[in-house]
Amino acid sequence: MTAELGHMALILAFCVAAFQAVIPLVGAHRNSARMMEFGDRAAVGQFLLIAFSFLALTSVFLSSDFSVKLAALHSHSEKPLLYKISGVWGNHEGSILLWVLMMAGYGAAVPIFGKSLPPRLKARAIAIQALVGAGFLAFILFTSNPFERLNPVPMDGNGLNPILQDPGLAFHPPFLYLGYVGFSLPFSFAVAALIEGRVDSVWAKWLRPWVLVAWSFLTIGIALGSFWAYYELGWGGWWMWDPVENVSFMPWLAGTALLHSILVLGTRHSLAGWTVLLAITTFALSLIGTFVVRSGILVSVHAFAVDPERGVFLLLLLGIATGGALTLYALRAHTLRDPVPFNATSRDGALVLNNLLLTAALATVFLGTFYPIFIDALDGSKISVGAPYFELTFTPIMCLLILFMGIGPMFKWRADTIKRLRVPIMLTLKVAALVIIAVALLGKSILGALALGLAAWLAFGTVLAVGRKSNWSRAGVRAQPASTWGFAGAHIGVAIFTAAVTSMSVWGATDIGTLKVGDSLSLGKYTYTLEDVGGGQRDNYNFLAGDISVTKNGRDVTTLSTERRFYPVRNQLTTEAGLHLSFGQTLFASIGEGDPEGGFVVQVYRHPFVVWIWLGALLMALSGFVALADRRLRLPSSKEVAE
Amino acid sequence: MKLRGLIPLFGFLVLVGALAFGLTRDPRILPSELIEKPFPEFALENLEGSQIIDPKVLQGKVSLVNVFGSWCVACTTEHPQLMAQRDNPDIQLVGIDWRDTRDAANRWLVRHGNPYDIVIFDPNSKLIVELGVTGAPETFIVDREGKIRYKHVGIITPKDWKDTLRPLVESLQ
Numbered sequence: 173m174t175a176e177l178g179h180m181a182l183i184l185a186f187c188v189a190a191f192q193a194v195i196p197l198v199g200a201h202r203n204s205a206r207m208m209e210f211g212d213r214a215a216v217g218q219f220l221l222i223a224f225s226f227l228a229l230t231s232v233f234l235s236s237d238f239s240v241k242l243a244a245l246h247s248h249s250e251k252p253l254l255y256k257i258s259g260v261w262g263n264h265e266g267s268i269l270l271w272v273l274m275m276a277g278y279g280a281a282v283p284i285f286g287k288s289l290p291p292r293l294k295a296r297a298i299a300i301q302a303l304v305g306a307g308f309l310a311f312i313l314f315t316s317n318p319f320e321r322l323n324p325v326p327m328d329g330n331g332l333n334p335i336l337q338d339p340g341l342a343f344h345p346p347f348l349y350l351g352y353v354g355f356s357l358p359f360s361f362a363v364a365a366l367i368e369g370r371v372d373s374v375w376a377k378w379l380r381p382w383v384l385v386a387w388s389f390l391t392i393g394i395a396l397g398s399f400w401a402y403y404e405l406g407w408g409g410w411w412m413w414d415p416v417e418n419v420s421f422m423p424w425l426a427g428t429a430l431l432h433s434i435l436v437l438g439t440r441h442s443l444a445g446w447t448v449l450l451a452i453t454t455f456a457l458s459l460i461g462t463f464v465v466r467s468g469i470l471v472s473v474h475a476f477a478v479d480p481e482r483g484v485f486l487l488l489l490l491g492i493a494t495g496g497a498l499t500l501y502a503l504r505a506h507t508l509r510d511p512v513p514f515n516a517t518s519r520d521g522a523l524v525l526n527n528l529l530l531t532a533a534l535a536t537v538f539l540g541t542f543y544p545i546f547i548d549a550l551d552g553s554k555i556s557v558g559a560p561y562f563e564l565t566f567t568p569i570m571c572l573l574i575l576f577m578g579i580g581p582m583f584k585w586r587a588d589t590i591k592r593l594r595v596p597i598m599l600t601l602k603v604a605a606l607v608i609i610a611v612a613l614l615g616k617s618i619l620g621a622l623a624l625g626l627a628a629w630l631a632f633g634t635v636l637a638v639g640r641k642s643n644w645s646r647a648g649v650r651a652q653p654a655s656t657w658g659f660a661g662a663h664i665g666v667a668i669f670t671a672a673v674t675s676m677s678v679w680g681a682t683d684i685g686t687l688k689v690g691d692s693l694s695l696g697k698y699t700y701t702l703e704d705v706g707g708g709q710r711d712n713y714n715f716l717a718g719d720i721s722v723t724k725n726g727r728d729v730t731t732l733s734t735e736r737r738f739y740p741v742r743n744q745l746t747t748e749a750g751l752h753l754s755f756g757q758t759l760f761a762s763i764g765e766g767d768p769e770g771g772f773v774v775q776v777y778r779h780p781f782v783v784w785i786w787l788g789a790l791l792m793a794l795s796g797f798v799a800l801a802d803r804r805l806r807l808p809s810s811k812e813v814a815e
Numbered sequence: 816m817k818l819r820g821l822i823p824l825f826g827f828l829v830l831v832g833a834l835a836f837g838l839t840r841d842p843r844i845l846p847s848e849l850i851e852k853p854f855p856e857f858a859l860e861n862l863e864g865s866q867i868i869d870p871k872v873l874q875g876k877v878s879l880v881n882v883f884g885s886w887c888v889a890c891t892t893e894h895p896q897l898m899a900q901r902d903n904p905d906i907q908l909v910g911i912d913w914r915d916t917r918d919a920a921n922r923w924l925v926r927h928g929n930p931y932d933i934v935i936f937d938p939n940s941k942l943i944v945e946l947g948v949t950g951a952p953e954t955f956i957v958d959r960e961g962k963i964r965y966k967h968v969g970i971i972t973p974k975d976w977k978d979t980l981r982p983l984v985e986s987l988q
Contacts, residue, residue, distance in 0.1 A: 412886055449823055456827070463834070483838045491831050498824035505820035542830070545837040558914045558940075684922045747891070764926035773926045 175240050178228025179319040182269075185221035185276070186309040188214050192302035196295035200367075208295035212283035215298050218305070219273075219280035226260075226273045229318055233260050238329050241322040242266065248329040250712050258342030264466060264482075265318035267345060268311065271462070274353040275305045278382070282357070289378055296364035297357075304356060307489045315482050340400035348393030348420060352458035354386020355427060358434075359455035359497065362448045366500040369507045371448060376438035379451075381800050383434055384658075387427045388796030394420055395789035402782070403751050403760075410676070410785055413562040418541040419461035422534055426454040429530040432523045439585060440520055444508040446527070449501060456494040463490055515587045522580030529573040536565040574626050574670060577663060578633030582640060596636045604629035620678035624671055631667035634660050658799025662792045669788030675781040682778070686771040693776050699723045700761055700776040703731070705768065713737040718763035718772060720750060732761045758782045854880075854961050855945035862912055862920055862934035872933055873961040876907040877987045879980070880955040881931070882943065884915045885923035887951040893970040897930040900976075906984055910934040913943050913951055956980065958987045 192214035199207025229242075233256050238244040246263040247256055255262075261270040279301040286294050312318070361379050365371045397420065402410045411417065430450040436443045463486045514521055540561050578600060582593050590597070608625035612618055638660045642648030681695045692701035704719040720732045732750030739746070749762040758779045766772030849855075854870045861868050873880075881897060883890040900906060910931035912920045915938060924934075937943055946955070956965040965983055967975060 409886070453823075460830075460834075487831065487834055487838060490834075494827055495824070495831070498827050502820040502824050542833065545833050682922075684925055686925070762926070765928050775922060775926055 174228045174231050174235075175237070175319040175321065178225040178232075179317070181221045181225040181228065182309065182313060182319075185218050185225065185272075186306060186313060188218045188221065189276075189302045189306035189309055192218060193299050193306050196299040200292040200295040200299075203292070205291065208291050211295050211298040211302075214302070215276070215279045215283050218302065219276040222269075222273045222276045222309075226269055229266060229269060230257060230260050232319075233257065236329065238327075239321055239323075239325040240318075241320045242318050243329060244322050244326050245330050248712065251329075252711060254339065254342060261345050262342075265312070265316040267349070268308065268316055268466075269318055270346065271349055271353060272305060272308045272312065274349050275301070275308060275356055278354060278357050279305060279360075281382075286378065290374070293361070293364055293368060293375065296367050297360045300360035300363045301356060304360070304489075304493050307493065311482075311485050311489060315485050338400060340396055340403070344393060344396040344400055346393075347389050347396055351386050351388075351390020351393050351427075352420075352423060352461060354382065354389055355423060355451075355455040355458050357382045357386070358430065358451035359493075362451035363497050363500060365448060365508075366497070366504045369504055371437070371444040371508050373438050373441055376434050376447070380431075380434050380438060383427065383431050384796045384800055387424070387431055388793040390420075390424050390427060391789055391793040391796065394424060395786045395793070398789075399786045403749055410782070413540070413559045415541050416465055418537055419457075419464045422537055422541070423454050423457040423461060425530055425534040425537065426450060426457050429527045429534070430454050432526050432530075436520055436523050442514070442520065443524070443527075445501075445505045448505075448508060450527075452494065452497045452501065456490070456497075459486075459490045459493065463487060517583065517590055518588045519580070519583045519585045522576065522583050525576055526573065526580065529569055529576070533566055533569045533573070536569065537562065540565070571623075571626060574630050574666065577666065578629040581634065581637040581659060581663070596633075596640065600629055600633045600636060603632045615679065617678050620674055623674035623678075627667045627671040627674070630670070631664055634663040634667070654801035655799045658795045658802070661795030661798060665788045665791035665795060667788075668784050668791060672781045672784035672788055676779050676785065680777070680779045680782070682776065684773065684775040686766065687774045688771040689768070691771065693774065695776060695778045697724050698729070698757070698759065698778055700732075700759075700774070702772065702774055705763075705772060713739045716763065718750075718761075718774065720761045720763075720774065720776070722752065722759050722761075730759065732759065734761050734763045736763060736765075753783055755783060756780065849947060849963055850966065852963060854955075854957055854963055855942070857935075857942040857945065859935050859937055859942060862910075862917060862924075862936045864917065864936070868933060868935050870961055872909065873907075873957050875959055877905060877959060877984055878907040878909050878957040879984070880909045880911060880957055882911045882913050882946075882948050882951045882953040884913045884951050885919040886915065889970050890952045891927060893952050894927050894930070896971045896973065896976055898928050901928075901930040905988055907932050911942060912936050912938075913948070914938060914940065954980075956983055956987070 192211055195214075196208050196211030199205075199210065232240045232243050233247050234253075236243065236247060236249040236256070238247075238249075242263060242265050243259075246266075247259045251259065260266045279298060282289075282294060282298050282301065358379055361375065365375055394417075397417070398410050401412070430447065433443050433447045433450055437447045463483070466482060466486055514524060579593065579597055582596055604625040607628035608621045611624045612621035615621065615624075638649075638652070638656060641656060642652055683693050683695055685691075685693050687693065687702040689702055689705060692699050694700070699722065701721050701723070702718060703721050705717070707714070707716045709715070714737070716736045718734050720734065722729045722732060730752040732752055734750035735748040737746050737748060747762050747764075749760050752759040758777075758781075760777045760779065762775050764773030764775070854873055856870060858867050858869045860866070872878075879897075879900070883893075897908060900908060908931045910933070912934055915936075917936065920934070920936070924931075935942065946953075952970060954967040954971055955963050956967075958964050964987065965980075967980065971980065
């Protein structure tokens with residue numbers, strides 16, 4: 173019964189979305205307040221219906237109702253509670269349901285938080301949001317019904333893929349989707365603005381918090397995915413330029429550019445056309461990401477089910493949404509003229525440079541990811557693009573970006589001169605030089621020294637910029653708006669991230685050996701000793717466990733427990749690395765096959781400062797949320813306007 | 816309307832065209848012309864770097880040629896299936912280590928076990944491109960004359976082995 177109710181709610185939501193996509197548009201055209209208000213109510217109603225449907229599916233998974241095909245395929249009665257819940261979105265149908273839930277959630281936020289928006293802009297944006305939402309609801313109902321029943325009913329479920337049974341991955345998709353889908357609001361508002369033929373600072377100011385929200389969630393989502401790959405896959409890498417990773421990274425790059433260009437639009441009323449184009453692009457890239465992952469068009473290590481029918485449907489959705497928006501852009505872009513020309517040495521100029529570099533970085537990732545498809549289309553040969561390409565092309569652009577990030581925020585809006593900033597720039601340069609020399613001497617790596625120097629340049633430049641903004645006084649610091657702290661935190665997050673990636677790749681160490689109980693391996697000052705090996709059965713898997721004690725200069729540091737797990741239901745083998753996460757040296761060991769006589773294969777790692785990769789990303793995301801508190805981003809409420 | 820405004824739309828249409836084309840080309844299907852054809856020519860070092868391997872190693876025995884890499888997560892899942900065939904006298908296991916470094920591959924093989932009789936080292940996708948491989952793991956069955964008889968994309972599950980690969984290998988003996 174629950175499944176049928178959920179299905180009904182979904183069908184109703186589709187009907188509501190269909191009306192919501194048309195009536196407010198007509199209302200805005202005819203200037204009918206009643207028709208426009210319908211959109212407000214429909215947006216909330218659509219969200220409630222989908223939320224009900226999502227809860228129904230969750231309850232199906234929780235009660236292990238295996239007469240529903242999706243639960244039978246992806247759940248198991250013996251699965252731990254957390255993974256029964258995450259199993260809801262750990263599959264194609266459920267994850268698309270999660271997508272529409274969030275899409276409707278963001279849509280419902282417009283009438284709730286957007287009371288002061290111009291009514292026609294609001295009505296149009298709500299309608300566009302519903303139009304895309306209706307497309308996805310149709311996608312679920314016609315190709316991926318999560319509530320399909322199964323006959324005969326199986327005794328037990330098939331189990332969730334064990335490699336996905338992990339807290340990191342349980343929360344990775346929801347955050348990623350909160351980000352992806354969050355960019356649907358800028359998209360809807362961009363299209364609404366193109367219909368109106370004007371973009372102004374009210375538009376930019378209302379939208380910027382939502383761009384921040386989506387961007388912050390996407391940052392968390394990507395970081396969680398990377399962290400999961402690091403500790404669950406157990407081979408010591410945190411990013412491998414896999415197509416599935418790249419397609420989540422591309423909306424991030426575009427979103428970051430959008431975040432900065434919308435700032436220019438809100439403050440200086442320029443970059444209107446470009447910002448609208450970026451808003452469309454960012455969401456289009458989110459759609460492309462979903463398309464790539466769900467259609468299986470690019471083969472990747474993340475194995476997902478391939479279904480051409482779904483691929484065609486998603487491509488159609490992508491084509492109609494993005495193609496429609498870009499056609500509108502082609503027709504209307506010339507009306508969004510920028511009133512003021514740029515001055516290269518100014519905050520505006522620096523932000524334009526930021527956008528150019530981010531776009532260039534986006535283009536290299538895009539090319540590397542889709543090159544195999546283009547080549548196949550042109551001459552039928554199959555090629556693949558690996559990490560070396562990305563390291564060669566993407567890294568230099570990012571280094572250049574960081575170089576400008578260090579001093580860009582010191583410039584004033586409108587017009588400034590390098591001469592005025594000579595002192596702080598020279599000071600930052602000296603700090604960076606000092607770091608480079610110190611690291612080169614201590615760390616014995618020129619590359620490491622240059623990269624850490626770059627990070628220091630950025631961090632120190634950011635601190636200087638905040639100091640100058642507040643005139644080096646305590647009162648000035650206290651008077652800084654939230655967006656200053658958001659900027660400072662995010663930029664320092666990038667500096668931390670850069671430093672961590674550098675130290676991990678330059679000074680990390682690993683070794684492998686066949687150890688009997690009592691034998692040890694050494695990495696510098698650290699000694700890893702295999703203390704104990706045991707096996708047994710737990711929850712839904714069998715395991716072989718090894719305890720490895722680690723000492724530093726003879727003093728105990730920690731004991732790492734590593735496991736090899738075998739999941740009989742799926743006939744799948746996974747490795748759980750024994751991980752000692754630390755702000756300094758992260759130590760980590762994994763056990764392989766072997767026997768007590770011949771010894772067990774053990775691999776050990778020492779990764780300095782690797783956790784700061786994710787802490788840096790987390791700082792960026794949190795800074796995004798901090799910047800939300802900025803009062804200047806609030807629009808005057810309708811009451812204030814009336815007064 | 817200015818022509819400049821059309822540029823994004825045009826770029827997008829090219830992309831959609833390519834994506835639509837990509838949909839019709841299942842990356843998991845071998846260009847059919849390779850099936851029943853001799854294994855493509857190649858001369859690559861083995862993983863140890865001690866000798867050059869060429870298609871002659873595929874003569875006289877039924878071979879299972881498996882594309883793997885230490886970076887490939889799915890390969891770890893497939894690995895027990897290959898390990899189970901390590902001592903099967905009817906079949907020669909040939910690994911192609913793809914987009915990898917010798918160090919990483921050796922570590923991976925030591926850790927998970929080495930089921931292969933021969934490992935071909937292909938860091939620059941030379942042989943892989945000839946084979947039309949787009950992802951790992953991927954597996955070819957090659958008969959005694961060195962002709963490709965079957966291609967399997969993705970993980971070999973116990974069911975795949977039992978229903979498809981084992982009967983095929985037995986029929987080729």
